[in-house]
Amino acid sequence: MTNTMLANEPLIRIGFFLSVLVLMVVWELVAARRPQRIGRLTRWPSNLAIVVLDTVAVRLVFPVAAVGTAFVASESGWGVLNLVAMPAWLSVVIAVLVLDLAIYFQHRLFHAVPWLWRLHRMHHADLEFDVTTGLRFHPFEIVLSMAIKLAVVLVLGAPAVAVVIFEVLLNATSMFNHGNVLLPRWLDRRLRLLVVTPEMHRVHHSVIRRETNSNFGFNLPWWDRLFGTYRDQPKKDHLGMTIGIEDFRTRQDLRLDRMLIQPFRQQYTGPLKSQEF
Numbered sequence: 258m259t260n261t262m263l264a265n266e267p268l269i270r271i272g273f274f275l276s277v278l279v280l281m282v283v284w285e286l287v288a289a290r291r292p293q294r295i296g297r298l299t300r301w302p303s304n305l306a307i308v309v310l311d312t313v314a315v316r317l318v319f320p321v322a323a324v325g326t327a328f329v330a331s332e333s334g335w336g337v338l339n340l341v342a343m344p345a346w347l348s349v350v351i352a353v354l355v356l357d358l359a360i361y362f363q364h365r366l367f368h369a370v371p372w373l374w375r376l377h378r379m380h381h382a383d384l385e386f387d388v389t390t391g392l393r394f395h396p397f398e399i400v401l402s403m404a405i406k407l408a409v410v411l412v413l414g415a416p417a418v419a420v421v422i423f424e425v426l427l428n429a430t431s432m433f434n435h436g437n438v439l440l441p442r443w444l445d446r447r448l449r450l451l452v453v454t455p456e457m458h459r460v461h462h463s464v465i466r467r468e469t470n471s472n473f474g475f476n477l478p479w480w481d482r483l484f485g486t487y488r489d490q491p492k493k494d495h496l497g498m499t500i501g502i503e504d505f506r507t508r509q510d511l512r513l514d515r516m517l518i519q520p521f522r523q524q525y526t527g528p529l530k531s532q533e534f
Contacts, residue, residue: 266324266421270428277429281388281436288439290455291496293385295508303513304389307396310517314396315403323424326407327417336414345416352419353426354477359409360427361480363402364473375520376401381469382505382519386462391435395520430476434458453478460491464499468492 315322330336338348367377376398383390394402410420434453445456453474461472471488474481481487491498505522509515 269421270425273425273429274432277432278388281432281438284438285387285436290437290439290459291386293387293437295385295511297387299508300383300385300511301389303511303516304383304393306513307394307516308392310396311394311399314400318400319403319407323403323406323410323420324417326410327415327420330411330414331417334414335411337412338416339414349416349419349422352413352415353423355413356406356409356415356419356423357427357474357476358480359405360475361473361477361484363405364475365486367398368470368473373401378502378505379516379519381462381502382510382516383462384501384506384511385437386435386459386500387437388432388435390462391431391433393516395517397520427476434475449478451478452476456495459495459498459500460488462500463491463493464501464503465492468498469502 331339334340338352343351367373376395379395379398380390380393383393409415415423430452434455435458436455438455440448440454440456445454448454449457453472453476457472457478458474460468463469468488468491471486472481473486478487493499505515505519510519
């Protein structure tokens with residue numbers, strides 16, 4: 258089964274991506290959490306086009322990507338997990354957890370360091386919050402994130418199957434927790450013990466900085482609670498809160514060309530400094 262998964266990794270990833278995307282789109286149409294002032298036809302073409310650009314950028318810069326790096330580490334005996342004898346299933350679990358923890362700290366870093374924030378702020382500058390927001394990342398950020406991920410995979414010696422599982426989970430949960438979907442409060446309370454829910458992550462997209470600097474998890478919710486960055490609810494409630502950042506709030510800023518040059522444009526309110534956590 259493992260060999261089959263690795264051999265069909267591209268098909269598995271695109272299959273899960275399209276399935277979750279369609280599911281979330283239908284869910285948003287049937288049971289939306291917030292009314293949207295800006296229509297999908299204004300935002301979605303650019304948000305979806307950036308996915309294509311991100312994919313091309315990663316393939317051009319890193320032809321081998323994370324799974325290939327995991328194979329190299331395994332064959333060469335590199336990484337901590339390749340130096341310790343343990344059951345294969347345990348090494349997979351540990352690798353997925355460590356990779357998720359690394360993404361959590363990477364996310365915090367991109368908020369704390371001014372030049373990294375200039376890359377990451379494009380994700381936050383979306384004026385609505387829905388499934389496509391979870392796909393909206395600048396190509397420079399995606400390439401840098403992949404470089405960090407490859408370094409973690411090498412140092413850790415993550416099994417290739419763990420990398421496939423993590424990549425699929427991260428992509429799926431990013432679309433899920435950015436969904437503009439209605440969840441019963443009792444269900445959200447239970448789910449957010451195991452996974453980052455839309456209600457939890459929406460707080461992170463608030464225009465209020467102390468809320469933007471909270472709930473950094475993409476997949477697992479435990480790191481925010483453990484490291485003191487968890488915030489239960491937004492100050493102005495989910496229907497009253499303002500999505501985005503203080504700058505780049507025009508419809509023109511939602512165009513693909515404006516999104517791509519955003520890291521080089523002046524920000525008038527300054528970066529989200531680390532002391533604001």
